Amino acid sequence: MKKLTALLLALMLLVPAFAFADEAEYATITIGATPSPHVEILEAIEPQLEAVGIKLNIITYTDYIQPNDALVAGDLDANFFQHKPYMDDYNLGHGSNLVALIPVHYEPLxxxxxxxxxxxxxxxxxxxxxxxxxxxxxxxxxxxxxxxxxxxxxxxxxxxxxxxxxxxxxxxxxxxxxxxxxxxxxxxxxxxxxxxxxxxxxxxxxxxxxxxxxxxxSLAAETYVNYVVVNDGNYDADLFAKLQQVLTSDETKAWMNEKYAGAVVPFEPTTDEATDEAADTATDETASTDEAAAATEEPADEATES
Missing domain, CATH: 3.40.190.10 (Periplasmic binding protein-like II)
Known part of the structure; x- marks a missing residue:
């Protein structure tokens, strides 16, 4: 009986350790959002995010001021509730440097x-x-x-x-x-x-x-897209690239269309925007190739100089 009790105690001590190890496999993004549709969208994508190693800590706000104040203060990694003109107006009035990072949807007035x-x-x-x-x-x-x-x-x-x-x-x-x-x-x-x-x-x-x-x-639909917003230079680019992939996935868009029936419309880049994005990607790839080539040539140059 004593051996069984000791074994059970040992197992109980191990459980928190295993749980901690599992949690450690995930990166956490603390994000502020207004309830509908923003929190609902974030909650809907949590399974997709967990599949790529990300957990969300969602903080719910019921106004348009506190989410930006909290982001500027460093209490949040990002927020999700606003369009770019609103963010620009906030930056102008507060001397902040918030950046509209991920276009997600627009909500027709x-x-x-x-x-x-x-x-x-x-x-x-x-x-x-x-x-x-x-x-x-x-x-x-x-x-x-x-x-x-x-x-x-x-x-x-x-x-x-x-x-x-x-x-x-x-x-x-x-x-x-x-x-x-x-x-x-x-x-x-x-x-x-x-x-x-x-x-x-x-x-x-x-x-x-x-x-x-x-x-x-309409001009409004293009202008008033709702974004995930971050502090410039104060976010993990790789982590948010994964968030963008999930937020703009076909699965997420299909969910939004079914859930909101036109009241919330997934963002679709225009042809020009898609072309610009492809050009940016190509430029990045070219730069990477050039850097790799330069790295290969450096030893040869050094050998010649020796």
Whole structure:
């Protein structure tokens, strides 16, 4: 009996050691993300990542400020919630050097009915809620312009604000609301422009509930791709190359298409982008070949000099 007890104790002591050894085989990426769809996407790819030796430590945030602050502070290895214009605006305001590393998907903005059922029925002096942050407000105003509700100053583009509205034939009141709160004010406004992720969280589907949405070939779709963002020069390139392979894999894209049914659209590079990427790869391979050739020639040169 004493021998059996001693054996069991020995095995119990070994279990943590084996568990530690298994964990040591994995590299960990601590990544901050907003709940839907970002955390959901990250959780969905965990099995693929574990197959290539990576575990995720996912920190969930419910706003757009803390994930960047935490990344700058070094509390995160990366974050996943934002598009490049938003990141650029944050860098400008905080003197930071965040980098949009991995393009993953875009979330079409949609115009959703509130008190008014259609755009055509929008009354004189009606109200439309739009996101109040700089980049998403511009995006919302562009969508309103595309659908004949307002006209913006020529050239305003992705920097548009309410001050750039040059024609507002129905004298629509543009109400600036914190993006996450817009679904809650739907009963109080005629129409609302809602970010894709917040629409999903509110149980809305951009394909079936929105009156109109940003199209996949629009400037907005190209501009407002959501990225995995890192601190420049403060990340493991090999590790994040594996993360990119998984996030942009056919398996992941198929999962997103099935899960979100058009509310979240996997990023597909344009022909020009794909060509540029191939050219960059070819350049890297050429550089590697040249370096190898130079390394081979060096001993011969040294022998000649001797």
């Amino acid at each position: 949609g115009i959703y009915p509130g008190k008014t059922a259609t755009i055509e029925e929008l009354p004189e002096g009606g109200s439309i809620a739009v996101p109040n942050d700089t980049t998403n407000e511009a995006r919302a105003l562009l969508l309103l312009e595309e659908n004949g509700i307002i006209t913006l100053r020529e050239g305003a583009g992705i920097n548009a604000t309410k001050l750039d509205i040059v024609d507002n034939p129905k004298n629509i009141e543009i109400q600036e609301v914190e993006a996450a709160q817009i679904p809650r004010v739907l009963p109080d406004v005629d129409l609302a422009v809602i970010n894709g992720n917040y629409a999903v969280q509110a149980g809305l589907n951009v394909m079936t509930d929105a009156l109109v949405k940003e199209e996949s070939d």
